[in-house]
Amino acid sequence: MDRNEATGRIEALRKKIREHDRRYYVDAAPTIADAAYDALRRELARLEEAFPDLVTPDSPTQRVGAPPRSELPKVEHLRAMLSLESVVDTEEAREFDRRVLRGLGRERVDYVAEPKFDGLSLELVYEQGLLARAATRGDGQVGEEVTPNARTIDSVPLQLAGGAPPRLAVRGEALMQLADFRRLNRRMTELGQNAFANPRNAAAGSIRQLDSRITAERPLTFFAYGIMLISGAPAPATHAAELDLLATWGFRVDERRRRCPSIEEAIAFHAELAATRDDLPFEIDGVVVSVDERAAREALGERSRSPRWSIALKFEPRKEVTTVEEIVVQVGRTGKLTPVALLRPVDVSGVTVSRATLHNAGEVTRKDVRAGDTVRIQRAGDVIPAVVERIPREGETRAEPFLMPASCPACGAAVEKEGALHFCPNGLACPAQLRRGIEHFVSRGALDVTGLGTKSVGTFVERGLVRGVADLFRLRREDLVELEGFGDTSADSLLAALEKAKRIPLDRFLYALGIRNVGEHVARLLAARFGTLEAIAAADEEALLAVREVGPEVARRVVEFFGAVRSRGLLDELDGLGVEVLAVEQTDEPALLEGKTFVFTGSLERYTREEAGRIVEQLGGRAAKSVSKKTDYVVAGPGAGSKAEKARTLGVPVISEEEFAALVEATP
Numbered sequence: 001m002d003r004n005e006a007t008g009r010i011e012a013l014r015k016k017i018r019e020h021d022r023r024y025y026v027d028a029a030p031t032i033a034d035a036a037y038d039a040l041r042r043e044l045a046r047l048e049e050a051f052p053d054l055v056t057p058d059s060p061t062q063r064v065g066a067p068p069r070s071e072l073p074k075v076e077h078l079r080a081m082l083s084l085e086s087v088v089d090t091e092e093a094r095e096f097d098r099r100v101l102r103g104l105g106r107e108r109v110d111y112v113a114e115p116k117f118d119g120l121s122l123e124l125v126y127e128q129g130l131l132a133r134a135a136t137r138g139d140g141q142v143g144e145e146v147t148p149n150a151r152t153i154d155s156v157p158l159q160l161a162g163g164a165p166p167r168l169a170v171r172g173e174a175l176m177q178l179a180d181f182r183r184l185n186r187r188m189t190e191l192g193q194n195a196f197a198n199p200r201n202a203a204a205g206s207i208r209q210l211d212s213r214i215t216a217e218r219p220l221t222f223f224a225y226g227i228m229l230i231s232g233a234p235a236p237a238t239h240a241a242e243l244d245l246l247a248t249w250g251f252r253v254d255e256r257r258r259r260c261p262s263i264e265e266a267i268a269f270h271a272e273l274a275a276t277r278d279d280l281p282f283e284i285d286g287v288v289v290s291v292d293e294r295a296a297r298e299a300l301g302e303r304s305r306s307p308r309w310s311i312a313l314k315f316e317p318r319k320e321v322t323t324v325e326e327i328v329v330q331v332g333r334t335g336k337l338t339p340v341a342l343l344r345p346v347d348v349s350g351v352t353v354s355r356a357t358l359h360n361a362g363e364v365t366r367k368d369v370r371a372g373d374t375v376r377i378q379r380a381g382d383v384i385p386a387v388v389e390r391i392p393r394e395g396e397t398r399a400e401p402f403l404m405p406a407s408c409p410a411c412g413a414a415v416e417k418e419g420a421l422h423f424c425p426n427g428l429a430c431p432a433q434l435r436r437g438i439e440h441f442v443s444r445g446a447l448d449v450t451g452l453g454t455k456s457v458g459t460f461v462e463r464g465l466v467r468g469v470a471d472l473f474r475l476r477r478e479d480l481v482e483l484e485g486f487g488d489t490s491a492d493s494l495l496a497a498l499e500k501a502k503r504i505p506l507d508r509f510l511y512a513l514g515i516r517n518v519g520e521h522v523a524r525l526l527a528a529r530f531g532t533l534e535a536i537a538a539a540d541e542e543a544l545l546a547v548r549e550v551g552p553e554v555a556r557r558v559v560e561f562f563g564a565v566r567s568r569g570l571l572d573e574l575d576g577l578g579v580e581v582l583a584v585e586q587t588d589e590p591a592l593l594e595g596k597t598f599v600f601t602g603s604l605e606r607y608t609r610e611e612a613g614r615i616v617e618q619l620g621g622r623a624a625k626s627v628s629k630k631t632d633y634v635v636a637g638p639g640a641g642s643k644a645e646k647a648r649t650l651g652v653p654v655i656s657e658e659e660f661a662a663l664v665e666a667t668p
């Protein structure tokens with residue numbers, strides 16, 4: 001990736017991360033899976049490492065979270081409240097172990113493994129043994145002061161037992177136990193109030209009350225897990241001793257912690273807890289594995305956001321069992337019909353799930369899912385949960401098998417079959433496709449119009465205000481203020497956002513057009529090769545096929561799109577409305593690792609396996625698992641075994657991680 005591309009990508013990543021931070025920390029309503037969020041953070045960190053001069057003080061890597069909400073007073077933490085690097089794969093835990101051992105120059109180190117509580121992190125400050133202040137984490141530097149609220153939690157000692165140091169800052173988690181959560185939700189429903197989606201939201205919502213009398217009615221529990229600062233007394237030499245000391249002062253410390261003489265024991269502890277997590281009285285979402293010795297922690301140090309001596313080993317996404325209430329058919333942007341199971345709502349690791357995709361008609365038949373069935377659903381790496389399987393029940397009476405409708409549920413057009421898939425052929429004349437097309441047009445990777453959500457798009461389409469994407473630029477203030485949910489301010493800011501979106505880089509514009517098979521990645525490739533919209537519109541299939549990664553299907557769709565009278569009309573219309581497609585810099589260079597296959601073996605220091613693979617792919621190459629004659633390079637780190645040997649017998653070059661880094665960093 002060159003500097004130019006990196007600049008763009010870094011900005012895009014920062015924007016996405018900030019948005020998700022806001023949703024998570026401020027709104028307490030995340031819309032992204034943790035793993036996907038972590039991947040964004042890691043990609044940003046890696047790019048900033050490769051281009052250190054692009055690091056700016058306001059980058060999400062330069063602080064620990066999102067800004068605190070304004071209603072509660074802000075306080076600066078005595079010590080930064082760091083976050084933890086989190087991984088799901090046990091292999092990554094082993095990599096963490098290797099990094100730790102290498103960093104310490106040791107053969108072995110003791111760890112402490114403990115549950116990762118799924119609640120809200122708090123800093124409690126004690127002066128002369130008395131609770132002086134409590135604060136939420138906020139952005140890690142500055143949090144919200146919630147002392148009166150924390151004082152209402154039974155498990156927060158107001159006065160420390162035993163010989164207390166003059167000053168102490170303790171970190172721990174406030175959470176709501178499951179039984180308490182259920183009871184509270186029942187009560188709220190009875191009172192006609194909205195129930196909380198999960199215990200974590202309930203805990204966060206309760207702590208961050210302006211009126212602490214409300215907090216007092218909420219059953220919260222505080223678990224301590226660390227000393228952030230201690231004055232006038234020596235800090236405990238190990239984490240195990242630290243936890244014991246916390247307990248002697250009167251803090252609640254979970255007994256499920258384990259001292260592990262190697263990472264393997266910590267991994268085993270993780271597996272044990274994963275198997276029994278449902279028996280716990282509160283939610284945990286993984287295991288925290290930390291170096292036990294304080295001196296070793298200090299030697300390893302910290303990154304800006306997280307310590308080098310600790311890692312969160314998260315649990316696999318949860319599966320849940322529920323029943324299908326109905327199977328409906330959803331019409332996508334391209335007209336594709338997707339069967340969707342409407343479910344009896346169920347909490348899947350903290351998110352209420354009430355619908356799950358069944359992908360296509362074939363899947364429904366293969367899994368034999370019908371209305372009324374009991375099914376297992378999974379919320380995996382993305383936010384759309386899927387039906388994994390049907391669970392047959394003895395003696396059940398079942399509904400008729402599901403059949404794909406013959407006509408589009410949104411517009412009634414006769415459905416067409418393409419291979420295993422069904423489509424509504426009605427294009428933008430179908431209201432469902434129009435809605436999705438507009439949602440796509442204004443989405444983040446496309447025109448990125450802020451303040452234009454699904455609901456408003458739906459209203460515009462219903463009211464006939466928008467019959468095609470170009471109509472967005474014809475919206476008038478007087479039309480908007482009439483609509484429910486729009487005030488003067490939101491109307492003005494939407495119009496301003498639309499005005500701003502009119503100057504749009506070529507790659508994002510191409511993506512916005514919603515040409516089948518042209519995703520963000522292909523759009524970038526096409527933009528980089530052709531530079532202008534005119535050049536792409538004029539390209540024939542052969543010229544398109546010359547672009548790396550562009551196959552016949554993409555080439556055909558692009559030519560078809562720009563050849564269609566309707567598309568030409570749309571482009572003219574947008575042009576007439578003042579949309580200006582900005583040319584991008586053209587690159588003719590083939591990618592650095594074009595067509596090259598890499599295999600990674602042994603342990604890597606600089607990158608995780610996943611990162612290394614991604615770098616290779618970004619540069620046009622491929623990362624494979626096994627070595628063959630077709631392998632171009634084997635990158636071998638310490639501990640490389642049979643793969644490196646096989647490479648040598650096959651005459652495949654074996655290079656070190658440093659050599660690999662030099663190779664990829666030579667990118668223009």
Ligand code: IVH
Pocket residue numbers: 081082083084085086114115116117118119120121173225226288307310312
């Ligand atoms: S140790 C320097 N231990 O998980 C960081 N954190 O992603 C010290 N958490 O923000 C954190 N249980 O709120 C630690 N037993 C535990 C934890 C724990 C939950 C939370 C904590 C942190 C997040 C890390």
